[in-house]
Every structure is written in structure tokens, then in C-alpha cells.
Amino acid sequence: MKKLIVLAVIGLLFIQPNAQAVPKKIPVNSLKLLTTIGLPSEVSGVVVSGKNIIVFGTQNSKAYAKALNSTGTELWKLQLDQSQASIATAAVVDSIGDVWITGVTPLPATTTTAPPTAINPDNAAMPPTSFIGDLKALTVWKVSSTGVLVATYTSPMNNVIFPTSIALDDSGIAIVGSVADEKINAGFIVFMSSSGLFSKVLQIGSASTTIESVTRNSDKTFTLVGSSSETIAGKRLAGLTDGVIVKVTKSLKITSVVRSSVNKGKRIWNSTSPSLLLGGEVVVGNKSEVAVTKFSSRYVPSWTFRFAGTGPALTTGSTQLLFLSSGAIPALAWNPKVPTALLITFNSKGDISGADSAPVGQRLLIGSLDSKDFGPLVVTSSGDIVSIFVRNTR
Numbered sequence: 524m525k526k527l528i529v530l531a532v533i534g535l536l537f538i539q540p541n542a543q544a545v546p547k548k549i550p551v552n553s554l555k556l557l558t559t560i561g562l563p564s565e566v567s568g569v570v571v572s573g574k575n576i577i578v579f580g581t582q583n584s585k586a587y588a589k590a591l592n593s594t595g596t597e598l599w600k601l602q603l604d605q606s607q608a609s610i611a612t613a614a615v616v617d618s619i620g621d622v623w624i625t626g627v628t629p630l631p632a633t634t635t636t637a638p639p640t641a642i643n644p645d646n647a648a649m650p651p652t653s654f655i656g657d658l659k660a661l662t663v664w665k666v667s668s669t670g671v672l673v674a675t676y677t678s679p680m681n682n683v684i685f686p687t688s689i690a691l692d693d694s695g696i697a698i699v700g701s702v703a704d705e706k707i708n709a710g711f712i713v714f715m716s717s718s719g720l721f722s723k724v725l726q727i728g729s730a731s732t733t734i735e736s737v738t739r740n741s742d743k744t745f746t747l748v749g750s751s752s753e754t755i756a757g758k759r760l761a762g763l764t765d766g767v768i769v770k771v772t773k774s775l776k777i778t779s780v781v782r783s784s785v786n787k788g789k790r791i792w793n794s795t796s797p798s799l800l801l802g803g804e805v806v807v808g809n810k811s812e813v814a815v816t817k818f819s820s821r822y823v824p825s826w827t828f829r830f831a832g833t834g835p836a837l838t839t840g841s842t843q844l845l846f847l848s849s850g851a852i853p854a855l856a857w858n859p860k861v862p863t864a865l866l867i868t869f870n871s872k873g874d875i876s877g878a879d880s881a882p883v884g885q886r887l888l889i890g891s892l893d894s895k896d897f898g899p900l901v902v903t904s905s906g907d908i909v910s911i912f913v914r915n916t917r
Contacts, residue, residue: 546854548853548854548855548856548857549854549855549856549875549876549877549878550855550856550878551855551856551857551865551878551879551880552877552878552879552880552914552915553879553880553882553915554866554879554880554881554882554901554912554913554914554915555912555913555914555915556882556910556911556912557593557595557897557900557910557911557912557913558576558591558593558594558595558910558911559595559908559909559910559911560576560578560591560595560902560909560910560911561578561580561582561908561909562907562908562909563887563904563905563906563907563908563909565580565581565582566578566579566580566889566904566909567579567580567581567610567611567612567613567889568580568612568613568614568889568890568902569889569890569892569900569902569911570614570615570616570622570892571616571892571894571896571897571900572590572616572620572621572622572668573620573668573896574592574593574896575590575591575592575598575668576590576591576592576593576897576900576911577589577590577614577616577622577666578590578591579611579614579622579624580611581609581610581611581626584607584608584609585602585603585604585606585608585609586602586603586604586609586610586611586624586626586628586662586664587600587601587602587603587611588600588601588603588611588614588622588624588664588666588670589601590668590670593896593897598670599669599670600670601666601670601672603624603626603664603666603672603675604626604628604662604664604675606628606629607629608628608629608657608658609626609627609628609629609658609662610626610627610658611624611625611626611664612625612626612627612685612686612687612700613625613626613686613687613688613689613698613700614689615689615690615691615696617691619668620667620668621665621666621667621668621673622665622666622667622668623663623664623665623666623689623691623696624663624664624666625661625662625663625664625686625689625696625698626662626664626686627658627659627660627661627662627683627684627685627686628658628660628662628677629657629658629659629660630657630659630660630679658683658684659679659680659681659682659683659684660677660678660679660680661677661678661679661680661684661686661698661713661721662675662676662677662678663675663676663677663696663698663715663719664676674719676715676719676721678713678715678721680702680724682702682703682704682707683702683703683704684700684701684702684703684711685700685701685702685703686698686699686700687699687700687701687734687735687736688700688734688735688736688737689737690737690738690739690745691739692739692743693717694716694717694743695714695715695716695717696714696715697712697713697714697737697739697745698712698713698714698715698737699711699712699734699735699736699737699747700734701733701734702724702726707726707729707730708728708729708730708731708732708733709726709727709728709729709730709732710726710727710728710732710733710734710747710749710751710769711724711725711726711727711734712724712725712727712734712737712745712747712771712775713725713775714773714775722775723775725771725775725776725777727747727749727755727769727777728751728753728755729753730752730753731751731752731753731764732749732750732751732752732753732755732767733749733750733751733791734747734748734749734769735748735749735750735791735792735793735794735835736748736749736792736793736794736795737795738795738796738797738799739797740770740797740820741820743773744770744771744772744773744778745770745771745772745773746768746769746770746771746795746799747767747768747769747770747771748766748767748768748769748792748793748794748795748801748803749766749767749769749791749792750764750765750766750767750789750790750791750792751764751765751767751782752764752765755767755769755777755780756769756777756779756780757780758780758781758782760782760784761782761784761786762784762785762786762787762788762789762790763787763788763789764788764789764790764791765782765783765784765790766782766783766784766790766791766792766803767780767781767782767783767792768780768781768782768783768792768795768801768818768822770822779822781822783803785805785807786807787807787808788805788806788807788808789804789805789806789807790803790804790805790814791803791804791834793834793835793836793837794835794836794837794838795838796838796839796840796841797840798817798840798841799817799818799819799820799822800815800816800817800818800838800839800840800841800842800844801814801815801816801817801818801838802814802815802835802836802837802838802844802845802846803815803834803835803836804833804834804835804836805829811831811832811833811834811849812829812830812831812832813829813830813832813833813834813836813844813846814827814828814829814836815827815828815830815836815838815844815867815869816828817841817869817873825873826872826873828873828875830846830848830850830852830867831848831849831850831851832846832847832848832849832850832862832865833846833847833849833862834846834847835888837888837890837891838891839891839892839893839899840893841869841871842868842869842870843866843867843868843869843891843893843899844866844867844869845864845865845866845867845888845891845901846864846865846888847862847863847864847865847888848862848863848864848865848880849861849862849863852867852875852878854874854875855867855875855878857878857880859880859883861883863880863881863883863885864880864881864885864888864901864903865878865879865880865881866878866879866880866881866891866899866901879899879901879914879915881901881903881910881912884905884906885903885904885905885910886903886904886905886906887903887904888902888903888904889902889903889904889909890902897913898913898914898916899913899914900912900913901913
């Protein structure tokens, strides 16, 4: 019996070190350049329609869209509006491949207004200053996958607006963004039916609120995310600026507001996906981090991470986060010397399962999306060119 006990103890001595072994760090793979797509001042974003990459933005003070194939060859290019000035700022693709692009155009020439404060949260290319005061017409362009302008829908607004995000389903599209004049700095949401009828605008906040992203929930309600430094729907400010999650009914009424805050700090939610994976910024003093949190349908956190880095933090689906990383991450073989674009992939439990990085020198994040044909797409900008990167499968 004593002999058996001694053998068991010896066996445990051999097993124990393995149980306490340090987990192997996950390697960070290099993303591969797919193509370059234009100047930073001209590109607002990218969506995918089938095997075509749709680039949209503002060029020579005009809203435009163009399609590229996987080699970067231009298939078509379209000027969206004939106005003196226009901007295109957000887009989405429907189930048949048509592209819905939103932006702003001038009010009719007979309308005269004093130029209000211009707003441009995403640093998109803006028309000449003399026209900015007139950019009060919310506009939606429907473009076929072959580059035909199918329809244009316009809704006059009372203030300068800047659309930031679109959510689409069979009944129509929801558009969110920022609205401003000399006394207003607020978020907004408006709904356009599939037949082109616009709802009344729901303004969110009044003095210091932004709405960055929207998604439509399975019950036809909307989830809006952004930031606010004022009371919204009775929910008071907790930090210097709070990240906000606003639930809005299909009839555009606020039903709940969830605020995330840091004491004497700034929180912003930059993005949300249909699975309610949110990405955002956290700034306290000189310390800058990005946060990613998976929420339930009741906005209860399932899991969350913070990483050293700078915003915006862009989420895709339920698994991916793109941000400019500026520090080591324990799970990864990663410690950048300068801020570097990093795409982290999570598994269903919220554990890091992989990571890919763009080359050093990509200073601005423009978009992150996932495509059936291309896989993950990362859109970034250096000082002089916008590039699209894909996962290196070699």
C-alpha cells in the first residue's frame, strides 16, 4: 500500500508542471494588401456587393460611388448627384446586391439660411465652405450592382446633418447621425420606407450627443450607440462623456438608455453589429484604451475586454474587432512600437482566437467588414492613400 502511495505522489510531480504551463501565445498574422482605392479625402467607406467592392465618398465636392473587382480594376463609376455640392457618408447592401447610399445635398436654391456650425465626425471629405450651410437635405441614392442610379430620395431638414450609419431590412432603412446648428449638437434617427417615404426625425439629446452606429433588432426595434455629455431620457451624465446605448421602437420612440462611464473620463461607443458586439473608446487623462463588449438583447454584458489603443473601435458580426493597437496583449505574441491596425477575432465564449495586423503606417481606420467571397476586409488610410487588406491565407 505504501508503495502505491509513493508511486502516485511521483506521478503527480510529473503531471503538475504541465497543468501550470504558461499558455502559448497566439501569433499575429500579417494582412495582405488587396488593392488601393483612392485618396483619404475622397473615400468615406466601402461595402461589398457580391464579388464587387463598392467605394463611396466625395470627390471634387460631388458624391460618388464606384465598383472594383478583386484585382482593383474599376468596373463602373457614378456621380450620385448633380447639385453644386454633395457628400456621401454611409452605405449598405440589400439582399439582391443593390447599394443604398446616404449623404447630404443642398436645399432648393430658393431657400436661404445662415451658415450654421459644420459637423464632420468621421473626417469625410466636405464640399467648399460656402456650400456647407445649405447641406440640409438628407438624401438616399439607390444604385444597382451594375452601377445604374435606380432612384434618389430626399428629405429637407431644419439643420445641417451628417449621416453616419444605415440599418436595412425588408421594410426600409434607418439612418442615424449628427445634427447641428449654433445651438444644437445632437444625434438623430429617421426611417425611410422601401417606397421612399421618410418618417419624422427623432432628435436624441440637444447640446452634446452624437450617434455613431445603428442596427435593427429582431423585434424591429433599433439599437443606437454613440456618446453623450447630457441627460437623455432621464439618464444623467456620470463621467465627462458617457458611452450611450439607446433603444428606439419602430415608431421612433426611446424606450431605454444605457450609459457606460468612467469617473472623470470619456467613453464613446463607435460601432455596433446586429449581434450587439460593441466597440468604443475609453480615455482617462493621458491613458487611451479601446473597449469591446458583447451584450445580450437586454443590454447586459456577456463579456468584455479593454486594450491599449486609440479609437475608433470597429466591430463586425459577433467575432471581430478592429482598432489601432498601442500596447501588448497578454493572449497574443504582440507588442507594437507604434499604433498599428489590429483585427482581433473572438470565439463564441469571448476568448481571443486569432489576430491579424495591417502594415505600420496605416493611421486611420475607415471600415471593417466580412464578405462571403473575400473574408474579413480591413479598410485603412495612410497619409496619402486608402487601402483594403484581406486575411493572408497562404
